[in-house]
Amino acid sequence: MNNPWHSVTLRVVGLDGQPVPFDFLRIKTSSQHSERGTVLSDLGESTYTEQNAGIYKFQYQLKNPSASVWAAIERGKRQSMQLIRPGLHEYYFRFEERSGEGRQAPLDEPVPREQADGIASYRYDSDTGVPSADIGIITMKIEEFRAVLKRFVSDDRAIDGQNLRYNFRKFADNDGNELTVAIVRSRQGDVNALYTAMELIREVRPRLVVLVGIAGGRPAGEFTLGDVVVASKMINLTVDAANPDGSRGYATSASELHPDVEKVVLNLEGDAGRYGDWNSVTSIRMERPAVSLAKRNFKGPRDWQAKTREALAKYFGKNGQNRLPIVIDGPIASGSTLMKDPKVFQEWLDIARDIIAVDMEIVGVFEACRKGKYLLPTLVVRGISDIIGFSRDDKWTEYACETAAAFTKSLLISGTIPILRSPRSENLS
Incomplete structure (x- = not known):
């Protein structure tokens, strides 16, 4: 199946269960370049809105089937990046300083609840081969x-x-x-x-x-x-x-x-x-x-x-x-x-x-x-x-x-x- 559809739905809330305001929620891919090392590319972006009740959805197609998919939550000059995997998952996130170049993918390390700014839960569906519907x-x-x-x-x-x-x-x-x-x-x-x-x-x-x-x-x-x-x-x-x-x-x-x-x-x-x-x-x-x-x-x-x-x-x-x-x-x-x-x-x-x-x-x-x-x-x-x-x-x-x-x-x-x-x-x- 060539260039199949992928889908990510994220719910971003605070530790109290209420939606957490942010500037941008981005879906990125990372792949290896022989000269530039790990390269991140933006797939989709959403700004915070009260109407979304903390839930954001992205559909896209990957040209590189071996690319990794990341969720990046950004507020000010700080961000949280997380490698996401197919299925239903959740993780604690923390806003941290971004790297100067913004190219190198961070280590996929868990954030303890006591140090977290919120909870992100997501569903990542890949390789469906069926177009999306509202x-x-x-x-x-x-x-x-x-x-x-x-x-x-x-x-x-x-x-x-x-x-x-x-x-x-x-x-x-x-x-x-x-x-x-x-x-x-x-x-x-x-x-x-x-x-x-x-x-x-x-x-x-x-x-x-x-x-x-x-x-x-x-x-x-x-x-x-x-x-x-x-x-x-x-x-x-x-x-x-x-x-x-x-x-x-x-x-x-x-x-x-x-x-x-x-x-x-x-x-x-x-x-x-x-x-x-x-x-x-x-x-x-x-x-x-x-x-x-x-x-x-x-x-x-x-x-x-x-x-x-x-x-x-x-x-x-x-x-x-x-x-x-x-x-x-x-x-x-x-x-x-x-x-x-x-x-x-x-x-x-x-x-x-x-x-x-x-x-x-x-x-x-x-x-x-x-x-x-x-x-x-x-x-x-x-x-x-x-x-x-x-x-x-x-x-x-x-x-x-x-x-x-x-x-x-x-x-x-x-x-x-x-x-x-x-x-x-x-x-x-």
């Missing part, structure tokens, strides 16, 4: 995949990675900025989602990963079938145990959002005017399916059936509200099996009472995007295709896929996501 979108079911592809149409072709095939599409946001998205389909389940997300991150090097599809919702008056939920938090319930008395126990954990994503998710209502008519019939491209509230369609304990009937009657009963879909935010829980049993879901609610939807993949995507100190912005957009404990028309699967895809496109073109507003670095050397 956004990576992961779907599972064929209906999810089809709905997303319909929203991103261009002349770009599918490109094969080592193990996955990516559908590259170009589009412009509302400010006229051109963005590239790579759309990929994964098999269902948390492990498959983890694998797909890790491959996507390694090969495509996106600035944002988006999981788009459907989920089951709890019976509630504030949302219903066909509405869209954007995850404000991921609750991991994939690790469970069968107790002797027949009950189940869970080892739970939760993952918060990247700051650039959190500010968007928590302000969905405030930015509603920037998302346009994503929920119109024209945008969704199909009418809302019917709902039968016949007794045979309700499952589970009596109190759960009553709660579910009351919640659905608000929208689909004789005097129900016939409105367009809405978008809300809330915690989404993830398990290893498809959630259909209200009794099991009640156990989940006993552990985390604020859960509003469940799926099987969000935990895998979050885990892939949050390895060690490395933090990649992650969005999860789910259309509500089921209310747990209720048997609905099969057309709700397709409808919920369409609402999720329609909102995702409107969100990505809105210009509200900070990480997509700054130009990405595409440096060649």
